[in-house]
Amino acid sequence: MTTAQPQVLDVQPTPLALLLLGREADPRSERGVECPGDLPSPSDPDLVERARAAKEKLGDKVFVLGHHYQRDEVIQFADVTGDSFKLARDAAARPEAEYIVFCGVHFMAESADILTSGDQKVVLPDLAAGCSMADMATAEQVAECWDVLTEAGVAEQVVPVSYMNSSADIKAFTGRHGGTICTSSNAEKALNWAFEQGEKVLFLPDQHLGRNTAVRDLGMSLDDCVLYNPHKQGGGLTAEQLRNAKMILWRGHCSVHGRFSLESVEDVRARIPGVNVLVHPECRHEVVAAADHVGSTEYIIKALEAAPAGSKWAIGTELNLVRRLANRFAPEGKEIVFLDKTVCFCSTMNRIDLPHLVWTLESLADGKLVNRIEVDHETEHFAKLALERMLALP
Numbered sequence: 001m002t003t004a005q006p007q008v009l010d011v012q013p014t015p016l017a018l019l020l021l022g023r024e025a026d027p028r029s030e031r032g033v034e035c036p037g038d039l040p041s042p043s044d045p046d047l048v049e050r051a052r053a054a055k056e057k058l059g060d061k062v063f064v065l066g067h068h069y070q071r072d073e074v075i076q077f078a079d080v081t082g083d084s085f086k087l088a089r090d091a092a093a094r095p096e097a098e099y100i101v102f103c104g105v106h107f108m109a110e111s112a113d114i115l116t117s118g119d120q121k122v123v124l125p126d127l128a129a130g131c132s133m134a135d136m137a138t139a140e141q142v143a144e145c146w147d148v149l150t151e152a153g154v155a156e157q158v159v160p161v162s163y164m165n166s167s168a169d170i171k172a173f174t175g176r177h178g179g180t181i182c183t184s185s186n187a188e189k190a191l192n193w194a195f196e197q198g199e200k201v202l203f204l205p206d207q208h209l210g211r212n213t214a215v216r217d218l219g220m221s222l223d224d225c226v227l228y229n230p231h232k233q234g235g236g237l238t239a240e241q242l243r244n245a246k247m248i249l250w251r252g253h254c255s256v257h258g259r260f261s262l263e264s265v266e267d268v269r270a271r272i273p274g275v276n277v278l279v280h281p282e283c284r285h286e287v288v289a290a291a292d293h294v295g296s297t298e299y300i301i302k303a304l305e306a307a308p309a310g311s312k313w314a315i316g317t318e319l320n321l322v323r324r325l326a327n328r329f330a331p332e333g334k335e336i337v338f339l340d341k342t343v344c345f346c347s348t349m350n351r352i353d354l355p356h357l358v359w360t361l362e363s364l365a366d367g368k369l370v371n372r373i374e375v376d377h378e379t380e381h382f383a384k385l386a387l388e389r390m391l392a393l394p
């Protein structure tokens with residue numbers, strides 16, 4: 001974390017330190033994941049031309065997906081941009097593309113593999129691009145949690161609802177136990193559906209999206225929610241607490257959105273009179289409660305498109321996106337700043353950089369399939385069940 005100017009700045013070239021990630025420059029954080037082959041040097045002046053040439057050679061065989069939080073140097077090669085679910089659906093709608101290059105993080109590539117045909121191969125340019133939130137709920141921990149709910153005598157009343165930002169294993173668990181997936185756009189609908197099926201919801205893995213949706217949109221009280229801590233015996237909850245709760249929130253969060261604080265909101269209001277504070281529902285409850293507007297990345301983009309000239313906005317979401325939106329809307333006279341005073345990228349999203357993209361595209365163009373993400377058949381079956389329940393939501 002470094003101190004930033006309060007005003008959003010022009011896009012700068014990617015810092016070298018970040019470009020080096022995934023090249024064994026930081027073996028501990030790379031968690032032992034190696035990229036086979038030789039990555040191009042980040043200082044190679046021909047990277048843009050090389051990416052363009054490899055993509056051209058692949059033609060319709062490749063479809064490049066760019067998540068909103070990706071760097072500009074990568075986004076420029078995306079055939080389509082969006083949130084994780086939109087991108088997975090876009091990929092499924094392009095069956096002629098043999099290779100889906102997902103510029104995003106691991107769980108997104110898994111979802112794309114689940115939703116695309118068996119002939120399509122999903123590729124993640126850097127295998128170390130995970131998601132700290134998704135990693136906060138493992139299959140073993142969630143199975144143990146279900147045992148705790150069973151022992152407390154409440155499992156039969158519980159419907160799991162898992163955020164899209166979860167591993168394929170967690171999505172499959174959700175499908176097996178009659179639950180659904182949700183995105184930050186349809187979490188309210190998903191919860192309403194779940195409460196028609198059962199009396200309680202186990203919400204995974206983002207406690208903040210679960211709490212914010214239950215309290216803001218469904219009118220529950222904070223006391224209706226309990227926090228299940230997978231690192232504590234019995235989740236740190238008594239059987240009585242589980243029996244009394246309506247929302248059982250998994251103790252997971254996004255390390256990017258979790259950084260925004262009430263002080264960030266108060267500070268920006270003091271600095272910029274008349275500013276509209278617009279935050280993502282992955283932010284903490286007190287931040288969401290203090291904001292003027294709350295919504296998904298797609299909601300944020302639409303809100304800024306519709307904003308009048310001269311309006312001022314402080315945005316609480318990932319910095320690559322905020323910076324791009326600030327640059328896009330500046331000519332229309334809209335002032336857009338990052339909500340916090342400190343720079344906060346999603347470090348795992350940032351692992352996908354131009355050298356990794358060039359390496360991936362050139363390998364595919366040479367007929368070498370690299371970094372394929374493939375979900376096994378059984379996991380895919382149950383994860384798809386949960387995703388299909390989401391698609392059937394009213």
Ligand code: SF4
Nearest residue numbers: 131132133254256346
């Ligand atoms: S922004 Fe948060 S939820 Fe999204 S990929 Fe990064 S850590 Fe995961």
